Amino acid sequence: MNIRQMQIFRALCEELNFTKTAARLNMTQPAVSHVVAELERETGTPLFDRIGRRIYLTAAGKLLLEKITRLLELYDDISAGFAGETGLQPLKVGSCLTIANFWLPEIAGKFARACPDTPLEITVDIVSRVAAMLAANKIDIALYEGAVPDARFRAREFSSYRIGWLAAPDHPLAKQKQIPLSEALRHPLLLREKGSAVRSTFDSTLLLHGLKAEARWTSVNSQALVRGALGGAGICVIPEIIAANELAAGRLVRLDIAAEPMVNKNFIVYHPDKYLSPQTSKLIEIVLTVSPGDQAVK
Structure with a gap:
C-alpha cells in the first residue's frame, strides 16, 4: 500500500x-x-x-x-x-572566545530579529574543540579564529583582530624600541592556554624564529591575564581588543616587539556539502555583513 x-x-x-x-x-x-x-x-x-x-x-x-x-x-x-x-529547530553554532565576546552579541541579535522562530544554540569554546565539533557534525556553523585546520570546510572571512604584547607602563621593556623576541621571552609571560586560537598564533610566531616560550601564567580567561599585567606580573599576550580600555587609558602599553605583527582572522566555517536551510543562509549573510569592529585589520 x-x-x-x-x-x-x-x-x-x-x-x-x-x-x-x-x-x-x-x-x-x-x-x-x-x-x-x-x-x-x-x-x-x-x-x-x-x-x-x-x-x-x-x-x-x-x-x-x-x-x-x-x-x-x-x-x-x-x-x-x-x-x-x-525553521523551528535550533541552529547549532560553535564560537571561539574572542568572537563570542566582541562579534557574537551583534550577530545573535540581528539573527533573532530576522528569524524569531529559530533559536540559536551556541557553544563557546577554544578553537580546537570548536573544530572537533564541526568535524563531528555536532554543530551546523563554526565562528572560527585563526587558521582553518581542515580544507574540507568552506571558510569565509568576516573580520580580524591584532594580538599584542602588553605590559604595565613601568615594565622594564615598556619604553624600549624594537625589542628582540628572545629578550621578551626572558620576562614572565601571561599566556592563553594551548589549543586556543591566540596561543596557537603566538606559538606559530615563535616557531618561525626557532623559539619556545614558558608561561608564568596560563589562563582560559584573557581578562585574568589583563589583571595580571596591570598588577605587574608580567607581559600578557592577548587580543588587543580585550584591553582596549586599558590601552586607551595608558594603564597598559603595547611593547614594540621586533617581529611580524600577530593577526587572527575570523571566519564563518561550514561543510560545503551540508544542506543550508534558509535560516542557516540568513545567519551566514548576517555574519558576513557584521561590523568588523575597531580591531579590524586592513
Missing part, C-alpha cells in the same frame, strides 16, 4: 462514486477500480458494498479510512509545511 493508493481510496470514500473519483483525480474509471481491488486483496477483506449503482463503505472500509486519514494528514503536513517546520 502506497501513498497514491491511499489518496485514491480517500477520494473514493468522499465521492462514493467511481466515475466522479476518476474525473477528480484525472484517472480512468478502470484504474480507480484496479486500485480498490489491490487494496482489498492486500487487506484481505471487502472495503465497499456495491448495492445497485451505489457503493457504501463496509466496516473494514471505515476502519481503513480512519487510519489512512491520519496518515495522509501527516503526509500532507510534511509535504506542505516541512520547510516551515525546520
Whole structure:
C-alpha cells in the first residue's frame, strides 16, 4: 500500500462514486477500480458494498479510512509545511572566545530579529574543540579564529583582530624600541592556554624564529591575564581588543616587539556539502555583513 493508493481510496470514500473519483483525480474509471481491488486483496477483506449503482463503505472500509486519514494528514503536513517546520529547530553554532565576546552579541541579535522562530544554540569554546565539533557534525556553523585546520570546510572571512604584547607602563621593556623576541621571552609571560586560537598564533610566531616560550601564567580567561599585567606580573599576550580600555587609558602599553605583527582572522566555517536551510543562509549573510569592529585589520 502506497501513498497514491491511499489518496485514491480517500477520494473514493468522499465521492462514493467511481466515475466522479476518476474525473477528480484525472484517472480512468478502470484504474480507480484496479486500485480498490489491490487494496482489498492486500487487506484481505471487502472495503465497499456495491448495492445497485451505489457503493457504501463496509466496516473494514471505515476502519481503513480512519487510519489512512491520519496518515495522509501527516503526509500532507510534511509535504506542505516541512520547510516551515525546520525553521523551528535550533541552529547549532560553535564560537571561539574572542568572537563570542566582541562579534557574537551583534550577530545573535540581528539573527533573532530576522528569524524569531529559530533559536540559536551556541557553544563557546577554544578553537580546537570548536573544530572537533564541526568535524563531528555536532554543530551546523563554526565562528572560527585563526587558521582553518581542515580544507574540507568552506571558510569565509568576516573580520580580524591584532594580538599584542602588553605590559604595565613601568615594565622594564615598556619604553624600549624594537625589542628582540628572545629578550621578551626572558620576562614572565601571561599566556592563553594551548589549543586556543591566540596561543596557537603566538606559538606559530615563535616557531618561525626557532623559539619556545614558558608561561608564568596560563589562563582560559584573557581578562585574568589583563589583571595580571596591570598588577605587574608580567607581559600578557592577548587580543588587543580585550584591553582596549586599558590601552586607551595608558594603564597598559603595547611593547614594540621586533617581529611580524600577530593577526587572527575570523571566519564563518561550514561543510560545503551540508544542506543550508534558509535560516542557516540568513545567519551566514548576517555574519558576513557584521561590523568588523575597531580591531579590524586592513
